[in-house]
Amino acid sequence: MDYFIHVLVIVGIYAILSMSLDIIVGYTGIPALGHAAFSLIGAYTSALLSLRLGLSPWIGMFAGAFLASIAGAIFTYPAIRLKGDYLALATFGLGIIAYVIAKNWVSLTKGPMGLPGIPGFSLFGYELKEVWQYLLLILFFVAITYIFLSLLVNRPFGRVLKGIREDEIAIQALGKDISIFKLKVFMVGAFFAGIAGALYAHYITFIDPSSFTLMESITILVMLIFGGMGTLKGALLGAFLLVAIPEALRFLGLPSSVAAQLRQMLYGFILVILMLYRPQGLIGQYKWR
Amino acid sequence: MTSQIFFNALISASIYALIALGFVVIYSTVRFFHLAHGAVYTMGAYGAYTAVKLLSNSGSTGMQAVPLWIYAVATIAAMGIASATGILIDLLVYKPLRRTKATSLILLLASFGVFIFLENLIALIYGNQILSLRTGPVKEGYHLFGAVITPIQILIILSALIMFLFLFALTRLTKIGKAMRAVADDPVTASVVGINPEKVIFFAFALGSALAGLAGMLVSLETNLEPTMGFGALLKGTIAAIVGGIGSLTGALLGSIFLGFTENIAVWFLPAGWKDAIAFSVFLIFLLFRPEGILGKKEEEAG
DSSP states (O other), X not given: OHHHHHHHXXXXXXXXXXXXXXXXXXXXXXXXXXXXXXXXXXXXXXXXXHXXXXXXXXXXXXXXXXXXXXXXXXXXXXXXXOOHHHHHHHHHHHHHHHHHHHHHOXXXXXXXXXXXXXXXXXXXXXXXXXXXXXXHHHHHHHHHHHHHHXXXXXXHHHHHHHHHHHOHHHHHXXXXXXXXXHHHXXXXXXXHXXXXXXXXXXXXXXXXXXXXXXXXXXXXXXXXXXXXXXXHHHHHHHHHHHHHHHHHGGXXXXXXXXXXXXXXXXXXXXXXXXXXXXXXXXXXXXXXX | OHHHHHHHHHHHHHHHHHHHHHHHHHHHHHOSOOTTHHHHHXXXXXXXXXXXXXXHOSOOOSOSOOOHHHHHHHHHHHHHHHHHHHHHHIIIIIHHHXXXXXXXXXXXXXXXXXXXXXHHHHHHHHOSSOBOOOOSOOOOOEEETTEEEOHHHXXXXXXXXXXXXXXXXXXXXXXXXXXXXXXXXXXXXXXXTTOOHHHHHHHHHHHHHHHHHHHHHHHHHHSOBOTTHHHHHHHHHHHHHHHHHTTOHHHHHHHHHHHHHHHHHHTTTSOGGGHHHHHHHHHHHHHHHOTTTTTOOOOTTTO
16 A cells, blocks of 8 residues: 555655746746756755754755756856747756766765765654655645645736747747847746755655656656646646556566566657657647657 | 876767767757757667667677677667657657748747657666677776777777768768758758758758768667666767757867867766766856857857
């Protein structure tokens, strides 16, 4: 039973990640392929603050999310001028640079050995230990993310984002400064990715750079495209299906290394098939152009 | 010491050039970033490995040197398998996408999907462990101007140089090479004068992928094989091609030299683990300040 609840916790973390990517990719149409970099920043900041300074994970989580948001702004500000493929490759670069820093700044991050023994969350002095308690916590954050982001995209702000996606020049002609909008949307997306990273770190209690590779960014993106970009429900659906389906591979009795490879092959295959036959995903409102 | 850094930089540059040249041959005809090129490179390396294992079947203890002709056959196998993989990817994925007038971003994502698929397929078949193509006792390299350089490293440098000259001559002197340049310039006008772009693209995939296979084989002789080897190679090759000025062979060569030297000079000051971050920082700086690369002309797309 704990196993199923654990899978649902992972679904929840990916749901936050894919929703936070959706407002960047799906609503604003920016090809961002390095989203794991932001959850890396959130996870490491929060983990290090609680391990080194003994701060509460709650403070660490918001510090991590805030730092991820700042990183999003610092990165985006220069990169925003790029278009299409080049922006995609630049975001690739962001993902790799974050990974290389986490792996090589050994004195801070312990590099490939990772950070073990990250303390869990506690609520009113009561420490969360059971998996189902974490499920409730994660569901709470999924709900907050969903509500916050849907309020955001349904306001005029969100309509400008969709406008940028459909026709940048037309939006500029209306007197909107599109770089400011792109900057803001990256900051919001990075913030929630940082939250997801911190939740992951304190739930699993161990992180190392290999949890935040480029493959991880692509996994989030595939979930989003599969569910459907430009709608938060699509992001939720994609996260649920693409965590649940590969989990079924476990029941075939395959060795775990084979199962991991098959899962990644499946993601690659789904990406190709989606691009070929259904770029808008299952319930998407936007497709890559 | 400085001469060793010079040689190391030259070797890195040659490896990047072998990948970047094939990448550019394909890019110039299809106009999108064919990221699966990295997996094609890995396929080449494993093709060579399989050929050597099948032909030498001496229950080898690893100490026995494999005769040279086996390596010759393995080279052909590497290039053949890589070429076939490249052609298949084009026919099964890119060609249908071109027909739907897919943008380069969609093609880029699809190619990354292919990359992930193939990389994990190789890992599934051969396992995740590191394999080696080298057999026989390790020989000491030559001493040259106070640096040590191995025969394989010399072979890599020569191959890169020969391949560059070969491609340069091909695109200037032969009919198919000129057709490639025509399609690269303007596919529509090229088809007006009777060049079939699909044929040229087919040829570009066959040729560029064979080059990737050769690179994969040479690099696995120099270092080792592992399923994830294509990713780093792909990144460096792509960065070199863009930094040099995407679409131009001379640019790919210059970009590779620039990247090889920057990295090797930088690891003088920083631990070697930072190489990838250095390469990407170079890339980002170029993207921001000179997106058209060292040689490239300004394009509205790149700005």
